[in-house]
Amino acid sequence: MKNTEEILRYFPSQIYTLLKNTLLQNKNLENDLQEIRIRVERPILLKSRQADIIIDYKVNIAEVLQILEKLCDNSIYAYKNQICEGFLTIKGGHRVGITGTAVTEDNRIMNLKYVTSLNFRIAREIIGCSNQLVREMIDLRNGTIYNTLIVSPPGKGKTTMLRDIIRNISNR
Numbered sequence: 001m002k003n004t005e006e007i008l009r010y011f012p013s014q015i016y017t018l019l020k021n022t023l024l025q026n027k028n029l030e031n032d033l034q035e036i037r038i039r040v041e042r043p044i045l046l047k048s049r050q051a052d053i054i055i056d057y058k059v060n061i062a063e064v065l066q067i068l069e070k071l072c073d074n075s076i077y078a079y080k081n082q083i084c085e086g087f088l089t090i091k092g093g094h095r096v097g098i099t100g101t102a103v104t105e106d107n108r109i110m111n112l113k114y115v116t117s118l119n120f121r122i123a124r125e126i127i128g129c130s131n132q133l134v135r136e137m138i139d140l141r142n143g144t145i146y147n148t149l150i151v152s153p154p155g156k157g158k159t160t161m162l163r164d165i166i167r168n169i170s171n172r
Contacts, residue, residue, distance in 0.1 A: 004030055006092040007120050010070045012063050015044070018055055022046065026053065034155055039117040040064055047155075061116075068115055071096055084109045093123035093163070123159065130164035137165070145169070 004023060008016050015038075023030050032048035039045075044055040071088050072079040082088050088096045097119035103111040137148050150158050 004033060004122070006090070007036065007094055007122065010067050010090070012066050015057070015059065015063060015067075018044065018057055019046075022053060022055055029053065033122055035122065036120040037117065038064060038067065038119070042117075064115055064118060067118055068098070071118075080111065083112050093159075095121045095123070095159075097121065121155075123163075126157075126160055126164060127167070128164065129157070130161050130168055133161070134165055134168045138169075 004019075008019055011019060019036070023033075028050070029046065029048055032050055033046060034049065035045075035047040037045040037047065038059050040061050041058050044057055044059060046053040046055065069076060071090060072083075076083070079088060083098055086098060088098065090096060097117075098112060098115055099117045099119075100112045100115035102109045103113060133148075137146050138144075139146055150161060152158055
């Protein structure tokens with residue numbers, strides 16, 4: 001419940017209630033929930049490991065902006081650099097992908113306007129998932145860490161693995 005509560009607080013009351021009720025009706029969904037996709041004039045999509053659940057509620061542009069303002073503590077300008085990177089990291093290590101119309105200058109994104117969707121990626125801690133990998137990464141003879149590249153499709157645990165690697169290395 002903690003992971004989703006950290007995220008649900010960013011939603012306007014009507015969307016919050018819809019999400020909360022959907023989670024209560026689908027007991028396993030809360031533990032398996034990976035993403036909440038909010039798109040202007042589209043239904044809300046909840047992605048889990050098992051299935052996708054569509055909530056028949058079309059989010060309007062004002063609600064998307066309201067969520068974005070809450071994510072930015074009512075100061076979107078202060079988060080401009082993160083927004084230009086395409087995502088925000090929020091409390092709990094969750095990430096929110098942001099899409100809209102990019103304003104560019106010299107082939108660099110300078111701003112994002114007309115935000116049309118937000119994709120909440122729910123962070124999960126899996127303690128010990130990197131134990132075997134860390135043993136392969138550490139050069140005990142030289143007391144260093146080998147260069148390591150972690151590659152996998154989206155949603156397969158790269159960030160979860162990296163966080164556990166960091167925990168493992170800093171505890172040794």
